[in-house]
Amino acid sequence: MEGFFLILSSYSGPEFLVFLGPWLKTNNKTFRYLSYGNALTVVEYVFLFIASLLYFGSNYLSKSQYPIINMARYFQNPVFERIDMIMLSFELFNLVFAVSLFLLLFYGASKIAFGKMSKPSSGKGLLFSVFLIFIGMVLLNELFWKPWEKQNFLLNLQIIAGSLSYFLVPLVIVLVMKKKGG
Numbered sequence: 001m002e003g004f005f006l007i008l009s010s011y012s013g014p015e016f017l018v019f020l021g022p023w024l025k026t027n028n029k030t031f032r033y034l035s036y037g038n039a040l041t042v043v044e045y046v047f048l049f050i051a052s053l054l055y056f057g058s059n060y061l062s063k064s065q066y067p068i069i070n071m072a073r074y075f076q077n078p079v080f081e082r083i084d085m086i087m088l089s090f091e092l093f094n095l096v097f098a099v100s101l102f103l104l105l106f107y108g109a110s111k112i113a114f115g116k117m118s119k120p121s122s123g124k125g126l127l128f129s130v131f132l133i134f135i136g137m138v139l140l141n142e143l144f145w146k147p148w149e150k151q152n153f154l155l156n157l158q159i160i161a162g163s164l165s166y167f168l169v170p171l172v173i174v175l176v177m178k179k180k181g182g
Helices: 002-011 014-023 029-056 067-072 083-113 123-145 148-181
Strands: none
Touching: 002 148, 029 067, 083 123
């Protein structure tokens, strides 16, 4: 069951882009591009699974904890000696983009929670949001992430929350659309 939740949490994330609606144009191209991105993620995961299955074989694949990383160690390229550095820069680009989106969503949610929607956005509010998130991360690090047992609990909690969001966010959107339409 834990593997099922891990797979679903791997796909989670794009469903939260629907909350960017106030900042996006109201046309159908946005939904189409989000669908393309999600389909590309599925194709990428299937391709990497098949490649690792062919590389390791079905018997050894279950014994490798990180098969994609182990498989990437054997890539040799005369131009780039350390291909992992290039892949890391691509991953950091995705990380910065995701953190920016979540910061924007947190700032918008805090404006709604404090009833400040009528006031225009400001740099002070965004800086205050960054400060709040930083304080929260420091507190979580000191209280929960130091002991190893609690790290595993938080990792499992994140995996389960990500997999549930993959189902619940679209379900809530469909229910709200049906209620408004009928």
